[in-house]
Amino acid sequence: MGEKNSHMVDESPLAFRIGARREEEKAIIERLCRGRRPVGTQTDLIYQGQSVRRGYILISGWASSYKMMPDGSRQIIDIRIPGDFMGLQSMLLRRSGYTTRPITDIQVAEIQLDDLFEVFACSPELARAILRTVSQDGAAIAERLVSLGRRTAFERVAHFMLELGARLALVGQGDETGFACPLTQYHLADALGLSAVHTNRIIRQLRVQGMMTFRDGYVTFDSRDRLISLVGFDPAHLQPMHINHP
Amino acid sequence: MGEKNSHMVDESPLAFRIGARREEEKAIIERLCRGRRPVGTQTDLIYQGQSVRRGYILISGWASSYKMMPDGSRQIIDIRIPGDFMGLQSMLLRRSGYTTRPITDIQVAEIQLDDLFEVFACSPELARAILRTVSQDGAAIAERLVSLGRRTAFERVAHFMLELGARLALVGQGDETGFACPLTQYHLADALGLSAVHTNRIIRQLRVQGMMTFRDGYVTFDSRDRLISLVGFDPAHLQPMHINHP
DNA sequence: CGAACGCTTGATGGCCATCAATCTCTGTGG
């Protein structure tokens, strides 16, 4: 479970995720993550349209980046979990198109673009590993694009939960039996392009069919293998990484 | 039009796009793009599931990257135009989740990951500019995620065409009156999560309303301003770039 | 204790998928 790995997570989910083993590499990442600070759920880290050039590494807690639509509806671009980069785009582009807001209370490390380039200069291997995590994040978004374009509501929910479980496992939180999940059904709906009402029905359907239970902040895979084959989930793009063993 | 800028496009759409003005920078990009070669529409550049570590810069022509679904349907992740990177993910991750295939005959420059890191080491400014173009590509995908999640078919088609027009303008092809577009209605449908039949109806609707015409391989914005305000298009994330003037 | 939030379930309807048929255009081979 997440318990026994929690010390790794607290210390540096990023190092854990990219498989940094040598002290030297851990030290570089630790320096990158210096100056961590807590942020509450009321505070937007990055605001739709702002032009501040900051990025963050999420140390603990969950966040979401989303876009508000003119009619008041919302599309969540991505759910961010410990070890994820946030705001790379607003660092590089003129403006961020999206708002990033904590879902739970979180801890973040603020990073400057120059810090990243410094890492790139110091350790090409580490640079490669970091680019790889960013690519993984991109692949996750592309995978949800596929979901929204060509999958039914049932498949979307199943894929999303399986994917989230796999990502969490990469940073030592949760395993194939399930994971702690602070999302509401509204978060799910907004991430998957569904209405909250319909999302609720699908969750019930998953529960009734003995596939998956989402209740009281916890997701349980009641029959993970059947679910995986039923919806055609492919975890290929989420393999764990090891520096120097790409 | 594309005509008068065609020499820039042929020489290096990437240099043009990132606003490389100094000869030194152009030379670095030119070296990155050495060894260009043609690829026909029958040949997949990157194949869903392959593990070859290659990337490409698209020099001329259009391509698409997509995922085939078990039921035979298709979701296009992105349409690639000159100046775009292709296959960064398959360079960094273990496998590519998607197939990349030319739409027209194209010219590509094959690049290795080490080439990129070399550029990063040589010219931080250029590195930043390249990362920025990659971020732009990511932002474009996120923007289509929003479309598939929360916009009607009408809005999706309009946004997609406006965005494509803006991206093409960045590499000197087309302008606000329209652009040459080798896509079929099937491409459009597969990119927007729609059926080809419905896509056809929406295109007719756009034409009848005097907003936009898509016919014989050419997109014409009959009333671009009205269309932009009608569907709430925001080109903020597509501003042209200038090295050293971020 | 009332308000806010999240979850749940029923009823109605609309957007868009699907099936089906026709038409044009292009390229190919007899």
Add this chain to the structure above:
DNA sequence: CCACAGAGATTGATGGCCATCAAGCGTTCG
């Protein structure tokens, strides 16, 4: 030179998935 096949575009008819509206429930918290 024409028959034919295939790709792409177009339009009508039918139906299903999911949005929307509406109402009620339990829990938390000021």
